[in-house]
Amino acid sequence: MAFETxxxxxxxxxxxxxxxxxxxxxxxxxxxxxxxxxxxxxxxxLFRDESGLDSAxxxxxxxxxxxxxxxxxxxxxxxxxxxxxxxxxxxxxxxSLVGTNQMMAYLxxxxxxxxxxxxxxxxxxxLYLHCDPTASHYLKFILDAIFGTDNFRNEIIWKRTSAHxxxxxxxxxxSDSIFFYTKSDEYTxxxxxxxxxxxxxxxxxxxxDENGRVYRIDNIASPNPRxxxxxxxxxxxPPVKGWRYSLETMQRLDSEGRLIFPKSPExxxxxxxxxxxxxxxxxxxxxxxxxxxxANSKERTGYPTQKPLALLERIIAASSNPGDIMLDPFSGCGxxxxxxxKLGRRWVGIDITHLAITVMKHQLDQQLGIKVGADYQVVxxxxxxxxxxxxxLQDRHQFEWWAISLVGAxxxxxxxxxxxxxxxxxxxxxxxxxIDGFIPFIEKNGKLARVIVSVKSGDNIGAAxxxxxxxxxxxxxxxxxxxxxxxxxTKPMLTEAAAAGYYESELWKRKYPRLQxxxxxxxxSGRQPELPQTHNPFSDMERVDKHAxxxxxxxxx
Numbered sequence: 378m379a380f381e382t383x384x385x386x387x388x389x390x391x392x393x394x395x396x397x398x399x400x401x402x403x404x405x406x407x408x409x410x411x412x413x414x415x416x417x418x419x420x421x422x423l424f425r426d427e428s429g430l431d432s433a434x435x436x437x438x439x440x441x442x443x444x445x446x447x448x449x450x451x452x453x454x455x456x457x458x459x460x461x462x463x464x465x466x467x468x469x470x471x472x473s474l475v476g477t478n479q480m481m482a483y484l485x486x487x488x489x490x491x492x493x494x495x496x497x498x499x500x501x502x503x504l505y506l507h508c509d510p511t512a513s514h515y516l517k518f519i520l521d522a523i524f525g526t527d528n529f530r531n532e533i534i535w536k537r538t539s540a541h542x543x544x545x546x547x548x549x550x551x552s553d554s555i556f557f558y559t560k561s562d563e564y565t566x567x568x569x570x571x572x573x574x575x576x577x578x579x580x581x582x583x584x585x586d587e588n589g590r591v592y593r594i595d596n597i598a599s600p601n602p603r604x605x606x607x608x609x610x611x612x613x614x615p616p617v618k619g620w621r622y623s624l625e626t627m628q629r630l631d632s633e634g635r636l637i638f639p640k641s642p643e644x645x646x647x648x649x650x651x652x653x654x655x656x657x658x659x660x661x662x663x664x665x666x667x668x669x670x671x672a673n674s675k676e677r678t679g680y681p682t683q684k685p686l687a688l689l690e691r692i693i694a695a696s697s698n699p700g701d702i703m704l705d706p707f708s709g710c711g712x713x714x715x716x717x718x719k720l721g722r723r724w725v726g727i728d729i730t731h732l733a734i735t736v737m738k739h740q741l742d743q744q745l746g747i748k749v750g751a752d753y754q755v756v757x758x759x760x761x762x763x764x765x766x767x768x769x770l771q772d773r774h775q776f777e778w779w780a781i782s783l784v785g786a787x788x789x790x791x792x793x794x795x796x797x798x799x800x801x802x803x804x805x806x807x808x809x810x811x812i813d814g815f816i817p818f819i820e821k822n823g824k825l826a827r828v829i830v831s832v833k834s835g836d837n838i839g840a841a842x843x844x845x846x847x848x849x850x851x852x853x854x855x856x857x858x859x860x861x862x863x864x865x866x867t868k869p870m871l872t873e874a875a876a877a878g879y880y881e882s883e884l885w886k887r888k889y890p891r892l893q894x895x896x897x898x899x900x901x902s903g904r905q906p907e908l909p910q911t912h913n914p915f916s917d918m919e920r921v922d923k924h925a926x927x928x929x930x931x932x933x934x
Contacts, residue, residue, distance in 0.1 A: 735781075
């Protein structure tokens with residue numbers, strides 16, 4: 378069975394992973410996952426028993442995260458009765474220790490997904506799980522049970538910030554953990570290198586040649602005796618165990634002017650090692666050289682849990698080779714997918730929110746120049762009006778996010794919550810004041826104006842909705858508006874939209890209907906609203922050179 382890559386899947390990753398047509402066993406070379414878990418919430422609340430009235434009141438504020446309910450109970454029973462003995466033992470023990478609460482719901486749901494991820498991983502494959510200290514110790518128990526303790530390779534500590542405001546009566550939490558596991562002893566691993574520190578180079582690289590190249594002097598004695606390395610060279614006797622290099626290599630280094638000959642025949646020949654040819658220090662498990670994204674970073678998409686591209690590039694470069702397949706089952710804004718594509722890997726991403734899929738589409742377009750349909754596929758999005766109706770019935774917010782993506786709009790009024798897999802993805806839209814999204818466009822003197830987008834998914838539509846949107850345009854001082862409808866507009870709605878008049882652009886020297894009604898059928902057929910040249914809300918992201926090395930330390934790999 379051919380495994381389809383260059384795909385984004387919308388849906389619960391457990392259901393997607395359990396589809397053998399999508400994910401045959403042993404089909405993926407590398408898995409990176411950064412599952413949602415909001416550790417900023419009260420740690421003690423996560424351990425409250427959800428069966429009591431008191432805890433129910435406490436849980437009201439955490440309605441978009443993990444809960445111990447029927448889905449968690451069913452998943453727990455499946456793991457205990459149908460899973461391996463080691464997984465059943467660990468999950469049972471954790472329930473006795475942790476109790477039936479949000480934390481246990483999270484662990485149960487994660488265990489089910491890790492079992493499937495282990496299934497789809499090739500025998501030579503690797504998995505990196507990114508987490509924070511809230512649940513990392515429990516997750517390691519589960520990983521040990523699924524992958525085996527012998528296949529644990531590292532706990533990588535990523536220093537994501539230098540200071541934190543939670544340090545009033547404790548040490549500040551400034552790091553994340555990344556657990557590195559493999560499926561067997563035979564796995565891909567390419568050493569990564571960190572740049573030498575200034576103190577190191579000042580101490581050891583103290584010389585500069587006539588061309589301005591910085592170098593150090595090193596001995597060329599062999600660490601192990603080998604007969605072919607024991608020879609005289611230009612009257613100089615070899616070290617006790619011989620030279621480090623063969624005669625041919627020694628002659629080449631000599632011709633390049635890299636050898637330093639002592640004045641005395643009893644002295645030892647040495648070699649110049651140039652700083653610009655060194656790969657750097659072999660990287661350990663403490664990563665403090667990759668900084669978190671700043672507010673003004675060109676990479677930033679606005680997605681709350683976004684990780685730096687350099688972090689994902691390092692992981693992908695270390696544990697895969699060009700042409701290998703990388704999977705991110707919690708794709709978010711798609712940084713892992715972007716990094717994989719840049720480094721010449723094939724990729725698959727999964728996410729449970731249409732907001733994430735929308736952000737990924739824009740990121741892949743703006744940073745890599747690849748487009749949905751032509752270069753990759755999105756599976757699980759509605760492709761016809763029937764599918765759109767089903768999505769609207771299932772989750773109104775997801776429908777709105779998907780609908781505004783059809784016109785290239787940016788979501789407004791909140792962000793995607795981190796939904797518990799197995800449950801619905803909830804939206805934090807708040808009081809959107811009739812605005813579901815907006816499309817910036819360029820006006821005279823480089824000024825940005827906004828087209829307001831509103832989405833209506835119900836059957837009960839009428840002219841009042843159009844009048845409301847006109848009022849929103851007036852209130853927000855927005856020149857244009859788009860009303861996206863699941864069903865066809867009524868005749869009075871068309872009349873009200875026409876009565877809104879036109880917006881005349883000073884820069885583009887033409888008139889545009891001030892309020893435009895678009896149906897889902899229109900948009901799926903390829904029709905688009907009439908707009909001035911728009912300013913893509915993601916277009917400020919820095920373009921990624923997919924042929925460039927991950928950083929300057931890669932040049933000698």
